[in-house]
Amino acid sequence: MRPPFDDTPDARPLTPGEAPRWEAALALVERDLRATLPEHGGLRLLAMPSGQDDFPELVYVALADGSWWGNGFEPDPSVSALDALAVVAEAAQDTVSERLWRAWPVCAAHGLGMHVGGTDERVEWWCSGGSDGSDGSGTGHVRSGVGELADVQPLPARRGSGRYGHRASR
Numbered sequence: 001m002r003p004p005f006d007d008t009p010d011a012r013p014l015t016p017g018e019a020p021r022w023e024a025a026l027a028l029v030e031r032d033l034r035a036t037l038p039e040h041g042g043l044r045l046l047a048m049p050s051g052q053d054d055f056p057e058l059v060y061v062a063l064a065d066g067s068w069w070g071n072g073f074e075p076d077p078s079v080s081a082l083d084a085l086a087v088v089a090e091a092a093q094d095t096v097s098e099r100l101w102r103a104w105p106v107c108a109a110h111g112l113g114m115h116v117g118g119t120d121e122r123v124e125w126w127c128s129g130g131s132d133g134s135d136g137s138g139t140g141h142v143r144s145g146v147g148e149l150a151d152v153q154p155l156p157a158r159r160g161s162g163r164y165g166h167r168a169s170r
């Protein structure tokens, strides 16, 4: 067993209230993780020294055990809520998919890993499946807004009802 911060001894968790916009974004992405991989819930923001002058620390989205992946982002306090959500969603996707070795999040309708997209008003999970092929354009569809996967994607196993799967009855 290794201690969680073995690889990154200078990592520190952000203290609550330190980066409100980024924390709010993480809370939304956490909803999506709990809706799809509830056993891996508990995303957190870790700050690590960057060696840069402008932002002496970069922030990473880490799993509950402190492991993370990808490039950190600059925790600009004046970021818009939408931009923060897009950045955090992508960072969480990097961490979850690389550390857990699985596509995340997956569109339940098509079984495909989704990516972050959106408009000026909303950040969304996009799936590339579902083309009707009629005009060769317009492939893919919006699965849900980031933070709203629970509304379209029920939990994999409903609490209290998944215990009797394939038990032989004789």
Ligand SMILES: [Zn+2]
Residues within 6 Å of the ligand: 107, 108, 109, 110, 111, 112, 127, 128, 129, 130, 141, 143
């Ligand atoms: Zn889909």
